[in-house]
Amino acid sequence: MERRTFLRGAVIGSSAAAFGGTLMHGAAYAAPAQNGPGPYGALGAADANGIRLPSGFTSRVIARSTQVVPGTSYTWHNAPDGGACFADGTGWIYVSNSEINPGGGAGAVKFNSSGTVTGAHRVLSGTRQNCAGGATPWNTWLSCEEVSLGYVYETDPWGVNAATRRDAMGRFKHEAAAADPGRQAVYLTEDEGDGCFYRFRPTTWGNLSAGTLQVLVAGSGTSGSFTWANVPDPDGSPTATRNQVSGAKRFNGGEGCHYAGDTVWFTTKGDNRVWQLNLTNSTYELAYDDHLVNPGPAPLTGVDNVTGSSSGDLFVAEDGGTMEICVITPDDIVAPFLRINGQSGSEITGPAFSPNGSRLYFSSQRGTSGSSSGGITYEVTGPFRT
Template sequence: MERRTFLRTAVIGTSTATFGGSLWRGAALAAPAQPGAGPYGALRPADANGILLPAGFTSRVVARSGQRVGSTSYTWHDAPDGGACYADGNGWIYVSNAEVTPGGGAGAVRFSSTGTVTGAHRILSDTRQNCAGGRTPWNTWLSCEEVSRGYVYEADPWGKNPAVRRDAMGRFKHEAAAADPVRKAVYLTEDESNGCLYRFTPTTWGDLSLGRLQVLTAPTATSGRFGWADVPDPAGSSKATRSQVPGAKKFDGGEGCHYADDKVWFTTKGDNRVWQLNLTNDTYELAYDDSLVDGDAPLTGVDNITGSSSGDLFVAEDGGTMDICVITPDGVVAPFLRIKGQSSSEITGPAFSPDGSRLYFSSQRGTSGSSSGGITYEVTGPFRT
């Protein structure tokens, strides 16, 4: 993923959505978020890992590229990227992509109920530039190839079942995926300067082998009503999928994608915007536009987005000051953490443990600025519930 100048997103309102069994309380857009005092207070001096955190929070290194994970025999992959957590009995698993070619794929770390690393394993191999992706309601990981005519692979976080390539989800420069259990669809972003937003509706929910790939259609305006139109050739054999449907709305560099409470939030890096689709009334609008920022914006880049049970969004920076910023339901954006001494890296793969008490993420290139220098972290503390 390229360096980017994305600034801020917005979440305002009081509606609800499912997040790990909790309720998402931020959704209805009212006005762009503005800088302010965050809910966790000011950042304190950097800890031993070079991370600035609010009072009450601590960090630890979970894994480093090229090194064994904890006391396991498994070597962590280069360029860790998109990630997600899965409940595993009394513990959990954190899955992480590898944004490299050749090799690619994804790995996973298993934790006990106390957070102790108990295992690590490979769940996907021999793919290309696995960037972001998304978790499915049936507890698989969708790993997306960020290459021209890339694929989506469905992998088992436990590593027991072989990963499966999901051709029906289209061949394009995939970035992120977000599953909608209400409409039984998966939304997909495309990392192209004239990319599209896609919807894949499987023939049978829970089985992604067959289905219908559509592209969002809408006017060129920044708000209005939207529709969906079938992509005639999801394989993009003779023409790129983004060029097959007249009226397809083009987005400048699709990135993170998140479903919550009948809404889809997705980011576009090329024009520093966050878009919101309201799936109940088929309307779209801007949740953020950098020209509407009052003063200096604390968030100056975006990689991926995750949510907490409190209704807060956590947005990872690619570049900027290497922050993860929090955006509250009442429209305040502020730094939650900052990594020092890693300006040639980007923050990737933010995801909460099932109980919401631990946040996992990676610095893709670490202190070295190389894909072989990736570091995966855990932050523990009093996250809002």
């Protein structure tokens, strides 16, 4: 079976300009990723933060829920969830959602060029259960409400400009978003057991105030071709957006979403799958399915948030499972990259790389306490592949 090939590129700020993998042109569908040795080697013993990492990697705690972020006067939010990094001069900003209801919103931490925390601030308030989202090429953060008839809010990572609700992007149980500059579209997942996969095509690229919401239409299989159909009534009332178009493909609990190199990947937690849309030829397939791993057991369960590195590796966080972030390589190997010990009542959220790709940020949403007030946000530094 021929395998995927991945282009190489650089992640530039928050522009999602990483290049990822696409199916070989004209090739048969590739088999989903299989268990094997990871590119970073075995996990070592747990460090002082309870994190098991490969050799050469280290972790530190950046922030804890209900506590002031060290070096700032800002109190970190409860239940940290989806996140992204944005270039800020020679430093960067990590934005993180808060998955509580009511309250929600999002906060951010600023770093200088050496990785020292220089500030923290709020970027969104007064919303509901902000779960995941996505960065735009024009350096804004899309924060998504994971509630029935939820909205997408476009926010300023620097906290200077007021957040704006983007009604045209539809009202449904939003999860994640991923921008595609080439096709001038934003892809959206829906966290419902019979949810759909959407794209929003703004009337003017860079302005999300108006545009067309579309839903993916395909057969019932795990591979094949797809098309897009307009959603007649994006406000989802009285008929839910997922029930407005005949033939809309159903997905079992849409979660993370990542775009790179004419490909979009998204995860579904209800069946522990990673899906791959090959946008050049309008086909879809499975990049990972925990029931198709041979030899077992599957290393990746509780499939949730996803991001990518400039090497073409996908990093997939677990909601539960064994509290791991696993890597899926361009040659279709899946293996643990890190594991958090002693936090089985939590989930890993918000994985995102710094602009130069040397640091990975993520959170344990409920930490050691199992409560939304126990969230911990981490940074891992080391020799990531480029």
